[in-house]
Amino acid sequence: EVQLVESGGGLVQPGGSLRLSCAASGFTFSTFSMNWVRQAPGMGLELVAYISSSGATIYHADSVKGRFTISRDNAKNSLYLQMKSLRAEDTAVYYCVRDYGINSRWGQGTLVTVSS
Amino acid sequence: IQMAQSPSSLSASVGDRVTITCQASQDINKYLNWYQQKPGKVPKLLIYDASNLATGVPSRFSGGGYGTEFTLSISSLQPEDIATYYCQHYDHLPYDFGPGTKLDIK
Numbered sequence: 444e445v446q447l448v449e450s451g452g453g454l455v456q457p458g459g460s461l462r463l464s465c466a467a468s469g470f471t472f473s474t475f476s477m478n479w480v481r482q483a484p485g486m487g488l489e490l491v492a493y494i495s496s497s498g499a500t501i502y503h504a505d506s507v508k509g510r511f512t513i514s515r516d517n518a519k520n521s522l523y524l525q526m527k528s529l530r531a532e533d534t535a536v537y538y539c540v541r542d543y544g545i546n547s548r549w550g551q552g553t554l555v556t557v558s559s
Numbered sequence: 560i561q562m563a564q565s566p567s568s569l570s571a572s573v574g575d576r577v578t579i580t581c582q583a584s585q586d587i588n589k590y591l592n593w594y595q596q597k598p599g600k601v602p603k604l605l606i607y608d609a610s611n612l613a614t615g616v617p618s619r620f621s622g623g624g625y626g627t628e629f630t631l632s633i634s635s636l637q638p639e640d641i642a643t644y645y646c647q648h649y650d651h652l653p654y655d656f657g658p659g660t661k662l663d664i665k
Contacts, residue, residue, distance in 0.1 A: 478654070488594075488602065488645055488656040502652045543649035544607045547592060551601060 445469040445548045447539045452553030459529050459557070465522040465539030465550060473497075473517035475542045479524045481535035482552075491537070492524060507533075529557045560584050562646055564657035570665040575636045579660045581629040581646035590650040593622055593631045596659075597642045605644075606631065638664060 451463040463479070479491040492513035493502040503511055512525040522539055534557050539550040561584040571577050581591065593606035604613045606622035609629055619634040633640055641664055646657040 480656075487659045488596075488647070490653050490655065493652060493654070500652075504653065538601065543647075543654055544590070544592065545611070545613070547604050547607070549601045 445541070447541060447548060447550035449537065449539045449550045449553035452537065452555045454556045454558065455529055456559050457530060457557055460525070460527040461529065461555060463524040463526065463537055463539075463553060463555070467520045467522065467539075467541070470541070472515075472520040475546060476500075477513075477515060477522045477542070478540040479513060479522075480538045480540050480549075481533075481555075482538070483532070483535040486535075489535075494522070526555070529555075531557050533557050560587060560648055560650065560653075560655055562648060562655050562657040564644075564646060564660050566660060567658065568661040568663075570663050571636050572665045573636055573638060577633040577636050577640075577662065579631045579644055579662075581624075581631070581657050583627045583629075583648055583650075586626050587648040587650035589625055590648055591622075591624070591629050592647045592649065594645045594647065595640075595642045596645065602645065636662075636664075 446468045448466045476495045478493045481489050481491050494513045510528045514523045536552040536554050538552045541548040563582045565580045589609040591609045594602040595605050596602040605616050610622045621632045623630045643659045643661045645659050
């Protein structure tokens, strides 16, 4: 069974940092692209970052460029999102999402709250 | 690529046929997902490649379209279909989402 389990969310002050992790199981992690998608309270879905299966292609949304960094460790079946210089508007549930189309699978999400 | 959805909200009666539209600002071929999200829940894949039903999705859901214009239809609305529906393209990065259509029961 495909499982994506996010961790690392929590309450952080503006300007602070967090590192989100996503532990993948039930599939060959190294053959799928991965994404971080977030959803602010009461709002829609936003693609935050994308990384190809090998890590050769990386995308960050303009809203997080220069502050967030997506990475992966295929040996550990894990996806990461390093977040720094956090702002109130980064408050959201962050989902780890496998690939797209028929291969799309979502984790349960982890809540990041940026507040003083 | 900008993704637009219409309507932004919709009220319909049980048994009604409901159609939601998603428009892409440029040609995305068939590369479109439809997701259903119920309050407090994770988005669920309904349709992939514009018209293919995902595993376990009831047959009252259907998707259509190609290029820039796409539709999600529910042939006979059920109470459990109350949710927000999102389209997402995956033609090329960034794989943007539409703003969502909130569906409720009249």
